[in-house]
Amino acid sequence: MLSIENQIQSLFSPRVNPPILSVTSGTKIDKFVHGFNMTGLHVKYNISVRRDYKTQLTTEKMKLAGDPSMQHFIHKVPMFVDYDENDFALMGKTIPPSLMQDLDKTWNSLDYTSLESLLDLFFLPTSPMYLKDALNGVICDVINKYKNEQVGYVLNDYYKRERFGTWLQTPVESVDIYNRVCEEFLVDYFSRRGFGFLHVHSRALREDGFSGKADLNKYFKSNFDILDNPLKYPNGIVAMSPPWGFASRSMTESRLDVGLNLRNSVNSQDDDRIMSGGVTLDGKAKLLGLSINASFRKQTQDWSSQQTEHIRNLYNEQLKEDPKTPQIGPWLRGVNIYQRIAGSIPQLMSEQALGDELTDSEKAFRDMINVDLANKHIWGRTDILLKLHIAKGNKKVESLIDKIQKRVPGSKNTVPPTKQDKSDENKVRDFYIQILESLFGFLVRMKGFAAENNFVTVRDTLEAISLDPILNKSMIKDLGISAEEYIILLGDDENKGLPESTMNHLLNSMNAEAN
Amino acid sequence: MKTVKNRNFKDLPSFWWTNDQEWNPEKHAGFYIMNNKFGSTGGQANAQELGLFGCVVETHKSYSKRSEFGTFDVYYGCVDISKIKQTKKRKNKQYDKDVHEMIIDLDPKVKHDPANADCLLIKTDTGTRPLTTEEILEYLTILFGEGKKKNQFPAHTRQLEIIKGRREFLEQNLESDLILNIESIHTRFGKDKTNYLCIQPETEIIFDCSAYFATFQITSEFDPDRDQAVETRSRSKEEILDDIISARHNGKRVWVLMSMFNDEDSDRIELISLFKNTNAELIIDEVDYAAWSKIEIIKKVVENVIN
Numbered sequence: 001m002l003s004i005e006n007q008i009q010s011l012f013s014p015r016v017n018p019p020i021l022s023v024t025s026g027t028k029i030d031k032f033v034h035g036f037n038m039t040g041l042h043v044k045y046n047i048s049v050r051r052d053y054k055t056q057l058t059t060e061k062m063k064l065a066g067d068p069s070m071q072h073f074i075h076k077v078p079m080f081v082d083y084d085e086n087d088f089a090l091m092g093k094t095i096p097p098s099l100m101q102d103l104d105k106t107w108n109s110l111d112y113t114s115l116e117s118l119l120d121l122f123f124l125p126t127s128p129m130y131l132k133d134a135l136n137g138v139i140c141d142v143i144n145k146y147k148n149e150q151v152g153y154v155l156n157d158y159y160k161r162e163r164f165g166t167w168l169q170t171p172v173e174s175v176d177i178y179n180r181v182c183e184e185f186l187v188d189y190f191s192r193r194g195f196g197f198l199h200v201h202s203r204a205l206r207e208d209g210f211s212g213k214a215d216l217n218k219y220f221k222s223n224f225d226i227l228d229n230p231l232k233y234p235n236g237i238v239a240m241s242p243p244w245g246f247a248s249r250s251m252t253e254s255r256l257d258v259g260l261n262l263r264n265s266v267n268s269q270d271d272d273r274i275m276s277g278g279v280t281l282d283g284k285a286k287l288l289g290l291s292i293n294a295s296f297r298k299q300t301q302d303w304s305s306q307q308t309e310h311i312r313n314l315y316n317e318q319l320k321e322d323p324k325t326p327q328i329g330p331w332l333r334g335v336n337i338y339q340r341i342a343g344s345i346p347q348l349m350s351e352q353a354l355g356d357e358l359t360d361s362e363k364a365f366r367d368m369i370n371v372d373l374a375n376k377h378i379w380g381r382t383d384i385l386l387k388l389h390i391a392k393g394n395k396k397v398e399s400l401i402d403k404i405q406k407r408v409p410g411s412k413n414t415v416p417p418t419k420q421d422k423s424d425e426n427k428v429r430d431f432y433i434q435i436l437e438s439l440f441g442f443l444v445r446m447k448g449f450a451a452e453n454n455f456v457t458v459r460d461t462l463e464a465i466s467l468d469p470i471l472n473k474s475m476i477k478d479l480g481i482s483a484e485e486y487i488i489l490l491g492d493d494e495n496k497g498l499p500e501s502t503m504n505h506l507l508n509s510m511n512a513e514a515n
Numbered sequence: 516m517k518t519v520k521n522r523n524f525k526d527l528p529s530f531w532w533t534n535d536q537e538w539n540p541e542k543h544a545g546f547y548i549m550n551n552k553f554g555s556t557g558g559q560a561n562a563q564e565l566g567l568f569g570c571v572v573e574t575h576k577s578y579s580k581r582s583e584f585g586t587f588d589v590y591y592g593c594v595d596i597s598k599i600k601q602t603k604k605r606k607n608k609q610y611d612k613d614v615h616e617m618i619i620d621l622d623p624k625v626k627h628d629p630a631n632a633d634c635l636l637i638k639t640d641t642g643t644r645p646l647t648t649e650e651i652l653e654y655l656t657i658l659f660g661e662g663k664k665k666n667q668f669p670a671h672t673r674q675l676e677i678i679k680g681r682r683e684f685l686e687q688n689l690e691s692d693l694i695l696n697i698e699s700i701h702t703r704f705g706k707d708k709t710n711y712l713c714i715q716p717e718t719e720i721i722f723d724c725s726a727y728f729a730t731f732q733i734t735s736e737f738d739p740d741r742d743q744a745v746e747t748r749s750r751s752k753e754e755i756l757d758d759i760i761s762a763r764h765n766g767k768r769v770w771v772l773m774s775m776f777n778d779e780d781s782d783r784i785e786l787i788s789l790f791k792n793t794n795a796e797l798i799i800d801e802v803d804y805a806a807w808s809k810i811e812i813i814k815k816v817v818e819n820v821i822n
Binding site: 004005007008009011012013014015016017018019020021022023024025029031032033035036038039040041044045046047048049050051052053054055056059320 | 677680681684685687688689690691692693694695696697698699700701709710713715717718719720756760763764789790792793794795796797798799800801802810811813814817818820821
């Protein structure tokens with residue numbers, strides 16, 4: 001009997017190709033790349049890396065240009081919605097205080113009165129943000145926008161939607177709370193509003209013999225079929241995303257038209273649930289997936305910052321695919337972003353407005369300096385911040401970081417900011433700006449290296465620096481911290497740190513201006 | 516009989532009523548012929564990406580569900596658009612509807628099925644019944660001439676681009692210790708099945724590290740004459756090796772279905788190291804969700820497949 005090794009040798013041909021590792025993803029891949037770079041494998045072995053990026057916008061452009069193979073592709077339309085007390089007044093209601101503060105708490109505390117008000121904003125026909133009106137308005141606007149494109153849309157094929165599907169995204173993370181909010185409140189609520197309500201019940205899944213992702217999709221589709229009853233549910237179906245996000249990736253369904261995000265943060269994985277082309281609930285052709293992010297209009301901040309970030313992200317994505325992408329270019333024509341200021345109807349942003357967001361480098365710098373003073377991820381990393389080269393003695397630095405940390409909500413030593421006198425306030429503010437300026441100032445040092453290597457993100461640039469011992473050493477000498485430590489400050493999806501998208505944008509702007 | 520799954524028609528037979536060898540969505544209309552029906556591939560994502568827009572958009576509601584999980588006898592048809600008589604303006608280039616009209620014009624006994632847009636009925640002495648697949652093919656032969664039967668359906672142009680990109684990069688870097696393909700391609704860009712299609716012809720064993728959550732999707736793309744899956748969940752190294760050896764004895768390309776989520780004890784790493792002199796590929800799909808936090812495992816896997 002041959003040994004295992006000998007059997008393998010006799011059964012497999014000798015190696016002619018190097019081993020190949022293919023990593024693929026529809027959306028982000030940065031975390032993997034970062035992690036892989038940190039393994040030291042690049043130093044130990046000769047690894048050839050091939051990168052291939054293709055974005056949604058590439059496909060949008062191809063469709064608009066009349067590419068026949070993109071015939072069934074649908075447009076992605078984000079809408080940023082601010083609401084305020086006036087919107088509720090129009091429905092004859094008063095806005096519950098919780099909706100002015102924290103959507104996540106409202107859901108997880110099972111505050112059904114507030115939740116009903118929140119949902120009414122989108123599901124009550126008298127609301128200024130009634131989803132059916134918003135969907136039809138967007139369809140009409142997009143078709144008008146593309147009337148001169150080769151794609152040749154006919155309004156009546158898509159317009160006057162009566163029944164539609166909504167993918168409701170909430171911050172509910174516990175299965176128990178998910179089941180309770182569904183059973184105690186949402187089934188009845190949506191039934192009253194003329195919508196069938198679909199929730200993915202973990203018990204029902206088990207009873208149905210659920211055994212994997214494919215089964216989940218089958219379960220989801222069959223439940224959609226059951227609820228697809230125009231007499232009982234004349235307005236359509238609302239499906240609520242389950243708390244186990246990764247599994248819900250397979251629940252993509254052409255009958256979903258609107259993604260409604262009613263939580264504090266955005267989960268990029270949920271964006272795709274509505275992006276399947278095909279038949280709709282009311283038998284119309286599907287033109288687009290409408291993704292709505294909603295929140296209360298705060299006194300000083302509204303969705304404009306999220307819009308800007310979204311546009312800059314699109315630009316950075318395009319750059320990754322093609323580093324020669326112009327800042328304002330034909331790629332913008334496939335971008336459909338709606339802004340909805342409280343008390344008004346949603347407006348499609350013009351190409352001019354989109355372009356202005358991109359070309360305003362000063363605004364980008366201001367946006368960077370506006371990093372939240374309450375950001376736990378950045379201000380919690382004293383180990384890194386203390387190493388930064390700034391014009392302060394280390395003792396003072398330590399004391400000032402301590403003061404900033406005390407302002408971070410939830411930190412154990414939190415004290416109300418009022419206890420600081422004006423001079424302390426200014427010191428903290430000055431120091432805070434010095435830290436950020438020192439970090440952002442390093443972009444100027446990075447830009448040449450980034451341009452030379454076709455890197456379009458700060459993260460990619462830092463990762464490359466981290467792999468080169470000489471460059472990394474030089475960075476520590478100049479800035480005080482290593483590329484790895486800088487990457488830690490950038491954060492990730494769970495712990496948002498420095499404003500990466502804006503920093504990428506500024507890095508690219510500097511390179512564009514240099515060229 | 517072939518299992519029809521959204522992404523599984525690589526080896527489905529197709530009839531070509533054209534002199535061209537390659538699919539060209541500008542010149543050709545496509546449709547399916549299945550179980551007495553002749554119509555679109557509506558709802559099937561890959562068919563859309565392939566540009567099979569001879570296909571209806573408004574598929575009847577249960578079709579996609581049944582086609583996803585059932586087993587049917589399916590052919591794809593590809594015909595020169597110039598041979599199709601356009602009867603009226605149709606949205607989304609629904610050539611199959613025009614071909615329906617041509618058949619109805621050809622034989623007055625044939626008419627539409629009011630209950631199913633993809634079905635044609637024929638009036639016989641004993642009543643009305645759907646046209647059989649054979650009858651549909653006979654009508655198409657009268658209309659378009661003898662069709663050439665092919666067993667391979669062509670890859671989409673965008674899939675071909677990715678396949679070509681991977682191959683060219685490999686050829687330029689044959690001296691490397693490892694080729695790392697990093698692809699961030701949004702889902703509607705025709706990337707379906709590329710991890711399957713892009714396996715290099717020399718490769719004899721594939722370690723798919725994203726398999727536990729996608730076993731169905733991965734194995735549904737297999738060519739049963741060529742590929743064999745080897746499960747690893749809850750199995751010993753010896754059991755896995757037995758399966759691998761048995762698959763190779765049968766001349767199969769081996770897909771070892773692994774995971775990055777469950778604990779991969781040293782057995783798995785030892786197992787991989789046994790194949791370090793073979794032509795091996797590693798696949799991790801949806802890396803940011805499956806693997807980024809398990810980077811130490813990836814490191815060990817890579818080290819053991821290189822050294």
